[in-house]
Amino acid sequence: MTQTMASPKALATSTAGRSQSSSIRRIASRVFAVYLPTALLILFVITPFLWMFLGSFKTNIELMSSQGQTLWIKEPTLDNYFRLFQQYPFARFFLNSTIVATGTTIIAVSFSAFAGYSLARFSFPGRTIVGIAILVTQMLPGVAILIALYIQFRDFGLLNNYGGLIIGYNAFSIPFCTWMLRGFFDSIPKELEESALIDGCNRFSAFFRVALPLTLPGLIATAIFAFILAWHEFVFAVTMVNDTKMFTLTVGIASMKSINIIDWGLLNAGVVVTTIPLVFLFAFVQKYLIQGLTAGAVKG
Amino acid sequence: MFAAYWRALQKNAVAYVFLIPAAVSLLFVDFVPMIYGVRLSFFVKNIFRPDYQPFVGLAQYQQLVEDPLFVRSFFQGWYWTIGSVLGSFVVGMVAAVVMNQRLPARGLIRGIILIPWVVPSALAAMMFGLLLTSVGLVNTVLMNLGLIHDWHPWLSDPNTAMPALILTHTWKGFPFFAVMLLAGMQAIPPELYEAAKIDGANTLQCFRHITIPGLRSTIMISTLLSTIWTFGSIDLIYIMTSGGPFYSTFTLAMFAYVTAFGTGQMGYAAAASVVVALILMVFTAIYLYSYLKREAE
Numbered sequence: 001m002t003q004t005m006a007s008p009k010a011l012a013t014s015t016a017g018r019s020q021s022s023s024i025r026r027i028a029s030r031v032f033a034v035y036l037p038t039a040l041l042i043l044f045v046i047t048p049f050l051w052m053f054l055g056s057f058k059t060n061i062e063l064m065s066s067q068g069q070t071l072w073i074k075e076p077t078l079d080n081y082f083r084l085f086q087q088y089p090f091a092r093f094f095l096n097s098t099i100v101a102t103g104t105t106i107i108a109v110s111f112s113a114f115a116g117y118s119l120a121r122f123s124f125p126g127r128t129i130v131g132i133a134i135l136v137t138q139m140l141p142g143v144a145i146l147i148a149l150y151i152q153f154r155d156f157g158l159l160n161n162y163g164g165l166i167i168g169y170n171a172f173s174i175p176f177c178t179w180m181l182r183g184f185f186d187s188i189p190k191e192l193e194e195s196a197l198i199d200g201c202n203r204f205s206a207f208f209r210v211a212l213p214l215t216l217p218g219l220i221a222t223a224i225f226a227f228i229l230a231w232h233e234f235v236f237a238v239t240m241v242n243d244t245k246m247f248t249l250t251v252g253i254a255s256m257k258s259i260n261i262i263d264w265g266l267l268n269a270g271v272v273v274t275t276i277p278l279v280f281l282f283a284f285v286q287k288y289l290i291q292g293l294t295a296g297a298v299k300g
Numbered sequence: 301m302f303a304a305y306w307r308a309l310q311k312n313a314v315a316y317v318f319l320i321p322a323a324v325s326l327l328f329v330d331f332v333p334m335i336y337g338v339r340l341s342f343f344v345k346n347i348f349r350p351d352y353q354p355f356v357g358l359a360q361y362q363q364l365v366e367d368p369l370f371v372r373s374f375f376q377g378w379y380w381t382i383g384s385v386l387g388s389f390v391v392g393m394v395a396a397v398v399m400n401q402r403l404p405a406r407g408l409i410r411g412i413i414l415i416p417w418v419v420p421s422a423l424a425a426m427m428f429g430l431l432l433t434s435v436g437l438v439n440t441v442l443m444n445l446g447l448i449h450d451w452h453p454w455l456s457d458p459n460t461a462m463p464a465l466i467l468t469h470t471w472k473g474f475p476f477f478a479v480m481l482l483a484g485m486q487a488i489p490p491e492l493y494e495a496a497k498i499d500g501a502n503t504l505q506c507f508r509h510i511t512i513p514g515l516r517s518t519i520m521i522s523t524l525l526s527t528i529w530t531f532g533s534i535d536l537i538y539i540m541t542s543g544g545p546f547y548s549t550f551t552l553a554m555f556a557y558v559t560a561f562g563t564g565q566m567g568y569a570a571a572a573s574v575v576v577a578l579i580l581m582v583f584t585a586i587y588l589y590s591y592l593k594r595e596a597e
Contacts, residue, residue, distance in 0.1 A: 029503070034398065034401050034403070037398050038401075038403065041398060041413055042409065042412055045416060046415075047437065048428065048437065049427075051431060052427060063435070064435065065435065069436075069437070107325075110321075111325060114321055115318060115319050115323070117318060118316075119319075122312065122314065122318070124308075124316065125308055130319065135584070135587075136584055136588075137326060137330045137331075139583075139587070141531070141532025141533075141573075141577060141580055142532065143553050144577040145329070145333040145337065146557070147560045147570050148332075148333035148337040149329070149333050151336075152333065152336070167329060168329065170325055170329060171329035171330050174325055231420065232420035232421060232422075234421060234535045234538075235538070238538075239561060249420075250421075251422070253422055253426055254422050254425070254426065257429065257539065267426065267430055271423060271430070275427075278418055278419060278423075282418040283411060
């Protein structure tokens with residue numbers, strides 16, 4: 001007792017000294033543990049885009065220079081972009097991707113809303129099996145069904161057209177959307193639908209009038225996911241379509257790479273043109289994406 | 301006896317009706333092709349010789365096992381998958397920790413970190429294809445850091461092609477792990493950390509003894525999913541190297557695809573696809589087991 005009371009000043013200064021060095025240590029550890037990784041991560045993500053962006057304004061001579069690339073553009077040019085739009089119908093590619101992705105999303109989300117609701121709300125014989133089947137289908141590699149689908153599509157004339165692509169894309173879209181929407185339906189309370197049923201609604205109107213409006217954020221998130229998945233798809237599209245007019249965006253971009261002549265300026269411009277709209281779009285839908293992903297993750 | 305089934309059907313009619321659109325669609329675009337694929341694997345079917353399609357039973361499976369390219373693709377497929385999943389996991393974990401911090405412009409940082417997720421694989425493939433060329437970004441950075449002394453054609457060297465692909469897939473794939481792990485981290489009750497801090501634990505100890513165990517199921521789910529998706533994916537490989545140079549980036553999935561659409565041997569490729577599907581079924585079964593276990597809890 002007397003010891004601690006004896007020298008409060010000494011105690012105060014020694015504590016101050018300790019907190020000074022420890023706060024420096026805390027700042028240092030924060031820099032290393034947080035700020036440095038953050039900066040590195042951001043660099044990791046952004047640098048490829050910056051590089052492409054810069055490169056798209058350089059001439060091919062400069063891009064292929066054996067002295068390597070610099071941040072400073074020696075001879076800035078817009079020529080790559082002019083040639084890009086002359087040689088590749090990007091507007092057409094965008095259109096194709098949009099049509100296919102929209103069609104897929106509409107069908108997948110509507111079919112899956114019904115199916116997901118059924119799995120979430122009704123207990124019927126075979127429910128577990130259907131749930132498992134949906135899960136398993138989602139995990140199939142595209143390669144497994146691609147070969148059979150190609151042969152079937154070829155025989156039914158579904159190659160090189162929107163319908164074929166939309167039908168094919170639903171193969172992975174419906175299981176995924178059903179899985180997501182089931183989770184969302186599971187998370188809304190049953191009571192509201194049950195009171196609607198008591199008030200005389202049948203199951204269909206309970207679904208349309210009560211459940212669907214409540215899950216609207218989930219529906220939107222699922223729709224965005226489905227759209228993005230369809231937009232990103234490459235292997236199916238490149239297999240089923242060989243008519244340049246029907247190329248989706250991903251196939252169109254990949255087609256810029258030929259074995260013989262590599263026009264680097266053109267490639268850079270192509271990547272920039274297709275990336276920028278995506279990044280802007282992403283800025284808008286980001287909130288819904290994270291919501292949707294984490295909702296699924298937390299519930300598993 | 302059938303009356304019982306009929307009664308069950310009537311009682312649950314609405315449930316089944318709700319399922320019809322999705323079920324019918326999946327029947328035609330998933331189940332029928334799967335069964336057709338299995339059947340196809342028992343026939344020799346070359347797309348360039350439509351008149352010759354003998355039934356050969358399991359012969360093509362035997363052929364696969366004896367095919368050195370198939371065996372090689374099997375191991376390279378695991379090289380690709382394990383490397384990509386590991387890389388994505390590590391970077392994703394770092395990203396999750398970062399996104400969990402209180403930082404200025406947190407929303408912006410989160411948004412930037414998630415950008416690779418919105419970029420199509422095809423686009424990422426083209427981008428990194430350019431970055432990995434002899435005078436591309438990767439070489440420029442490495443040269444300036446003094447790590448290498450000469451331009452290296454990453455994608456043309458059989459020894460470095462796969463690591464280059466893995467790097468690309470890590471760039472593309474880490475946001476998935478980041479979001480999953482972040483969600484998992486946020487589900488860990490903060491009281492655990494507070495209690496630990498009172499007991500004198502530092503950040504690293506908190507991470508090792510609270511965060512990691514708390515993330516166990518999240519880690520398992522995301523790793524399983526990522527493995528399943530990566531093993532069967534060919535977007536990046538097809539665009540960046542087409543399986544070369546000298547088949548050094550040939551994975552099992554590439555083997556199946558190229559055999560079908562490169563050489564036209566549909567039956568043989570179907571057999572390879574069945575093998576791929578079976579391998580993935582093992583992982584799917586593990587996922588299902590943990591999913592059902594959690595459902596029961």
